[in-house]
Amino acid sequence: MQAPSHSPNRIPLGMACGIGAGALWGLVFLAPALGRDFAPLELAIGRYLAYGMMSALWLAPxxxxxxxxxxxxxWWTLTKLGLLGNTLYYILLSGGVQQGGIAMTSLVIGFLPVVVSLVGSRDHGAVPLRRLWPSLLLSLGGMGCMAWQAFYGGVDHDSKTALSSLLGFGCALGALASWSAFAVSNSRSLARLSHVSSQDWNLLLGLATGAQAALLLPMALAFAPVQHDMAQWSRLAALSGAVALLASIMGNWLWNRMCRLLPLTLSGQMIMAETFFALLYGFLWEARWPARVEVLAMVLLIAGVSSCVWAHRRQQA
Structure with a gap:
């Protein structure tokens, strides 16, 4: 099958879809903080049960x-993607946020563009890696700044135990690995299944993930460490429904649309939008302005994405 062409006029639309997906996906970093009364497994089950039910209703006609x-x-591919990009990823992300904070978790997952660009540079028609090194170096510099801020200059850092920070960092690394595998596999699946629309693929993924959540529900209820009252369960239901609709339905559709408009090396860079919005929401949640090193990190990340876009436009030209 011939690789789809990525003409220059598709890049702005693809980038707009990627930024929109990032803005919606950034909300998932707030959900574990808002639902801190619940364990990461319970948060994941709530979100993906809602995602699965919404997907079934959408597909019914x-x-x-x-x-x-x-x-x-x-279906086997959808099951694997649902585990990598949804169930396992969100359990690890929630654990990272609850143990290490929003900023630390988002900055670790922000390394995804580097990982995906390295993998995607071997695809047919991709921009050679030698043209991506400025973007990768700028991105690494930005991530390094945020890592320093999270571990050495963060707000209330002294109140966190070393074990909690280490556990949160490990969860974030696991989420990065899980989502990297999902991003590459999902992009290639969309290219292979060109007869399936981006939204239908997203809804089918919702069915597969919802089935996983239903299978995990009895285990979560049997081994729940804390008993919750009706008000807490109602809050979890509302939070799960909102995240499922905004992030899983709308965000995933925008991301899948972007994957068909941009090559893998550039689509991987667009995940930085999620990092930016996650940090923005985190700053608003903590009611503080970003520190100087965090501002420097954002400047470096913007420069990295701009450099990647320039490399792709040069390749198309």
Whole structure:
């Protein structure tokens, strides 16, 4: 199958979709802080049960037509993607936020563009890695600034135990690995299944992830460390529904649309939008202005994305 062409006039639309997805996905970093009464597994189950039910309702009028577009092997792919990009990823992300904070978790996951660009540089028609090194170096510099701020200059850092910070950092690294594998596999699956629309693929992914959440629900209820009252369960239901609609339905659709407009090396860079918005929401939640080193990190990240865009426009020209 011939690789799809990525003409220059598709890049602005693809970038707009990527920024929109990042703005919506940044909200998922706030959810674990808002739902701190619940364990990461409970937060993930709540979000993806809602995602699965919304997906089923959306697909119901066109059920037979959509089911005829995919086979058994595609369902297996959806199951793996649901685990990597949704269930496992969100459990680890929630653990990172609750143990290490929003800023630390978002900066670690922000390394995703570097990982995806390194993998995508080997794809057919991709920009060579030698043209991406300025973007990668700028991105690494920005991530290094945020890492320093999170571990040595963060607000109320002394109140966190070393074990909690270490556990949060480990969860964030696991989330980075899980989402990196998802980003690469999902982009290639979309390219292979060109007859399935971006939204239908997103809704099918919601069905697969919702089924995983339903299977995990009995275990979560049986081993729940804390008993919750009705008000807490109601808050979790509202939070899960909001995150499922905004991040899983709308955010994923924008991301899948972007994946069909941009090459993998550039689409990987667009995940930085999620990092920026996650930091912005974190600053608003903590009611503080970013520190100087955090501002420097943002400048470096913007320069890194701009450098990557320039490399792709030069490649197309």
């Amino acid at each position: 066109r059920w037979r037509g959509v089911m005829g577009l995919i086979g058994a092997a595609d």
